[in-house]
Structures are given as C-alpha cells and as structure tokens.
Amino acid sequence: MKGLWSRTFLFSLAACFGAYATELELVTGDDYAPLTGRNLAGGGMLTEVVLAALERSGTASSLAWQPWKRGYMMTLRGEYDATFPYIRANQREQVFLYSAPLYVSQQHLFSRVEEAVEVNDLTGVSGGRLCLPLGWQLPAAVQALVDQGVLVRHSPRGLNECALLLLLGRDDFFLADLQLGLHALQSTGAAQARFHVSGSVLSRQTMHLIVPRSRPDAAQLIERFDRGLQALRESGDYQRLITSFTAGNLSRRRFTTTAQ
Template sequence: MARLYQIIFVLVSLSLISGAQAKLSQLTAAVGHFPPYIFCDDKPIRGMAVELVETAYQEVGIRVEFKCYPWGRVYNLARESAVDLTFPYLRNQDREQDFHYVAPMLAIKEVFFHLKSRSFSDLMDKEGELTVEDLKPYKIGGTIGYRYGELIDEYDGKYGLSLGKTANLNFKKLIRGRIDLFVESFIVGYYEVSLLEPPFRELITNLPLPISTEKLYLIVSHKHPRRQEISKLFIRGLTMARAKGVKQKLLEKYTLPDTP
C-alpha cells in the first residue's frame, strides 16, 4: 500500500510540474464597472482598459476572458489567485502587500472642471502647486466614495467637499451654480460630459493645472504561481501594442481627449 501511495504521489507531482510548465494560452481577468475604462453592462465586456489589456496579450498569443463583479469581490478573487489578474489600480502600500504591480497601463490626471463662463484667473495664473488656501474661496464638489489626494483631503477637512452620488449629478450641480468646481479625473470627466444633453456639453471645461497625476496598473497576486510569466508577457505585449499606436486608436474610438 505504501508503494502505491508513493507511485500516486510521483504521478501527481509530475502532472503538476507539467501543468506549471505548459505554455500559457488563456488568462482570466476580474474587473468592475468603471466607464470609460470598463463597461460591465455591455456584452461582451468592453472599454478602453479592457481593449488595451486584450490587445497587449493578443500580441503575445494569449486570449483573455474578462469577468465583471463588484469591486470588493474583484479584489478578493484576484488576491486569492482565483483569477489571473485584475486592473486598473492605483499604486498604494497596502495593496502592494497582496499584489505585484506589473506595469503602468494608463495615466490618470485629476483636474478641476468648471463652467466656461467663469475665468478663475487666480487659479489659472498660479505658479507652482495649488494650496488649500488658494481653494478657500470656492465651493468644490466631489463624488461619494472617492479620494482625490492630499490637497483635496485637506480642503475637505477644513471647508468640506460638496458630495454627490455620481459624477453626472456633480456636473449638473456645476451647471446650476451649486458648486464652483468639480474634481474628477480628466478622461472620466470628459466621458461624463459627453453623456450630458448637447447644449450643456459646451458649457464645461477644466483648469489646466492638474491636482495630481498617477498611473493605473495591471496587478497579479503574489500567491499566483505564474505571476512572473503573466507579468513578462503583458509588458512585452503592451510594448508591442503601444508601438502600433493602440492607445491613440482607443482614445479615438471612445471619443476621449488624451491626457496631457
């Protein structure tokens, strides 16, 4: 009987080794709804970030299956390597304990949106970074559940952000004059503006000085046995895709402005 167990153990071990060394041909990605980067309501799942990841892996001969879940579940599935990867995430120390940050996919720039009818010359002419005192005269809107960096945290602590449930509601507050400025990422903000009624779209612009600029990453769990291979293939494929101008093509497809 002991001999039989030894044989079974050897066979299982060889099978695992063989499986681990098999060439990757398909991956599974867990994502959440985050337009225009990810549209979970569409079948198949689409969006600028989805198509960028899909194209990058296609360049190296790998198919990606995308599955949508609430973001909390996305994080847990990816952390436990129940799926192969997830995206797009900002880098932070807490998350680095669970995940390997593979490569920056896209830049995300937070800006102030405002009505074109208002000049904000004091902010426009500002040299250097904005301070909370620069923002003191203005009522600023934000979206519930989002953080916008240290400057806006400080403003919120001193003067209080005017919070709305969605970006769409915040843009409506801006149009109605209930807030002076609305802080949102550049690409997401202009996507939301594109959903407004045509007469209102033309009313809105943004201050050129960014509040912050960060990178969005594809990440893989430290627990994943093939994280290094998954990572190297993505970096190689992303480099090839960028050389073909994929990012610009996706911006044009989704009628989005490029992040300066």
C-alpha cells in the first residue's frame, strides 16, 4: 500500500509540474546593446535577466536570435514560446500577454553639444531632424510633432547609425533609452565632449517578456516567469546584474547635460 501511495504521489507531482520539464523556446533580436546582443556578455543585460528569472522559476529554456520583425512574427505564430524585450503598445496587447517589467527605460534626447536640444525645446525646433531607427515607436507627444511637420523623422536601420548621422550633422538629435544612447554614442569613437544628453527624461517605458495570447497556457507561463523575476529581485541579484551592465556606461558619462 505504501508503494502504491508513493507511485500515486509521484505521478501527481509529475502531472502538476510536467510543463516545467519542457524547454521554453525564446527568441530575441540583435544590435540592441547593452540590452540584447549576441556578441555581448551573456547576450546582454535583459537576456541575462530573462534567463535568470526562468532559472529561478525552475524552467529550462533555449534562446534563438532572429531579426526583430521575424522573431516577433514567429512568436506570434507559435514557433517560439516567448520573446523580449518589448514595450506596451495597444495593437500588441491585443495578441500578447505581458510579463512584469524587466526594466524601466528612461528616454533622453541626444544631440551635439554646440546645438544642444532639451526636452522643453522640442516644440520650438521647427524642421528639426529627428533620428529614430526603423520600426521604433515614438512617444505620443513626439509623434504628434512629427505628424504636424514640426519635426522630420529619419529612420535608418539602427541606433548606431543615428549616432553617426548626429556626429556628421545630418540629423539634429535622436531619442533613446539612456543606456542604449550612451552605447550608441560610444560606438562612433568620437570624443564624448562632442555630445549632449538631455538633463530631463522625455518619457519612461517599461520593457517586458511577451507570450502569445493564443497559447492555452499563456497566463500560467507569464505567472511562472513573474514569480521567478520577483525571486530574482528579492535576492538582490537583479540589481547586481543591472549594475554590472550600466556601471561602465555611467562611469564614462562625461557628456554635457542641462539640469531641469
């Protein structure tokens, strides 16, 4: 009788946690340093956060790299289980469930020091050339200025191109998360004193892991991931991981700023 009970208990345990034994197939994109990038340590800051959170939740995972649009569509079709990092967008929320925030992105303006642009200057920069990579979304207030013709948007392939075009004077400023923007400016190889970073934050956006709503277990997958992410935060490892990627950028930040 004892042996039967043990087998029954083990069978029930396996039924409850069977999904945990299945490897979760993730996909993300490249050239988004320091947040994601196949040539970065650990695949980038948010790649490490996601993998560590899954590990804390007892979930095995694998990671693939695809062009951003392709990886997104393959996840939507169910060819991957989840993708990251994505900000909230109305159309996207109709087809994906979002995890708890992986990271709070602070959007700044990056310009040349001799033609410094601050957040409060935007409405007066008539005809200003704004660089933002193809496929990236602008905050609603800035998009309105583009729609009104106050700002002219230019959309190259990536943020490093925006930084180079800024240096060459072909664009006037670009908008990006602080860490992404600092990394892009450093990629030009130019002296940091040539650039200006806005002293005030234009907007804040949260970044998330997303799972297609079409998955029968989508809500359970998100709940499990969120538990792992919370455990990562409570242990202090989340902050140590973030600091390991951002400390270098912040210590080298000698760009001019204007306090607001």
